[in-house]
Amino acid sequence: MNADTRELAADFDLERLTPEFYADPYPTYRALREHEPIKRLPNGSWFLTRYDDLVNAYKSTKLFSSDKKKEFLPKYGDSLLYEHHTTSLVFNDPPAHTRVRRLIMGALSPRAIAEMEPNLIALVDRLLETIAAKGDFELIGDFASAIPVQVIGNLLDVPMEEREPLRDWSLAILGALEPVISAQAFARGNKAVKDFLGYLEILVERRRAKPGNPERDVLTRLIQGEDSGERLSPGELLHNCIFLLNAGHETTTNLIGNGLVALSGNPAQKNRLIENPDLIKTAVEEILRFESSNQLGNRMTTEQVELGAITLSAGTPVTLCIGAANRDPKQFADPENLDVGRTPNRHLAFGTGAHQCAGMALARLEGAIAISRFLARFPGYAMVGPPVRGGRVRFRGFLSVPCVVG
Secondary structure, three states: OHHHHHHHHHHOOOOOOOHHHHHOOHHHHHHHHHHOOEEEOOOOOEEEOOHHHHHHHHHOOOOEEOOOHHHHHHHHOOOHHHHHHOOOHHHOOOOHHHHHHHHHHHOOOHHHHHHHHHHHHHHHHHHHHHHHHHOEEEHHHHHHOHHHHHHHHHHOOOOHHHOOOHHHHHHHHHHOOOOOOOHHHHHHHHHHHHHHHHHHHHHHHHHHHOOOOOOOOHHHHHHHOOOOOOOOOHHHHHHHHHHHHHHHHHHHHHHHHHHHHHHHHOHHHHHHHHHOHHHHHHHHHHHHHHOOOEOEEEEEEOOOEEEOOEEEOOOOEEEEEHHHHOOOOOOOOOOOOOOOOOOOOOOOOOOOHHHOOOOHHHHHHHHHHHHHHHHHHOOOOEEOOOOEEOOOOOEOOEEEOEEEOO
8 A cells, every 4th residue: 555655646747637636636645745745746846735834835925936927927928817817916926915915805804794694695595495496406506606606796796687707707717727728728718818807897997987885895995995095007906806706706616515515425524513503614614624625826936945855946836735735634633534523723725824815704604604504404415416526626626516405
């Protein structure tokens, strides 16, 4: 067995993944943690799988840069995808990152999020009512993906009748972040950025003419800027609106979908949560750890870095494997098993440090309300066919999960 795991670690290449890996990456992650936790990949980049190494990289923002201009240029060239991903909040360092993050956080205050709860409950209950009437349903399309699209649509105050393309745009743009992409995926991503920018230009003009409440309307807040006079450029404004939808949509869809599938496969834990609904907050944290919605992060070293006995030179691309770190036995007891009451649970699903997810409180609220109310309404739900994975390594989730209410 030990020889097999050594071989699994030795053969790992992020650019040549197998169907078995996409179905279940965790045996490979375990092998890497045990045998090559700081793994040099064939393309010259490094792949980190230990919890402590990820925390160190997240918190050392001057040594591990999030700026992707150098890294993304060979992949995207002079394209709209390059323009988008190098302008987004998540792929920039302070002070640009700090400036945009501060504007967004102002509209995601604890009070603003608390005020969203009644509407969120009403949305979830409407979806559950529709599912009850159908009996057979598709977990992702009928439920998991419908929630964050509406929440982010509300945050940007996108008219209800104009929201239909949002999910497809998001999937196409985020799909282009995979380690290797086809010409078709590249073309789809660029078209999605183009179409999304065109729509947002119209939306921004409308909002300039008729501003919303900056305490709740993120778009109005980004347009108006800070009281100090701090403003986003037109490009920063548009691209960070796209980022907001993408960040809030895909990861929360995966949180809800992964959670309900994982609970279905762990009936003892599902029943424990149904019988003890006050465990929902720790259950959401455990789902985030157990099946992290976002599995990979990326950094670039800015100077020579020592990691254990390994020296990384300046300008070295580094992949942070969140999915592996969140199952590191040195941080989590019995990490391969789902425990809805796990505490403490210092997972890295939202990152940590300066780049910790700005929308994590909202994602937690969405996950808690969606999963708890789903379980209360349909405690006997069951899958009636094989779930279809998204076929991606960076964002781990499902495209479809056929179910019955039970």
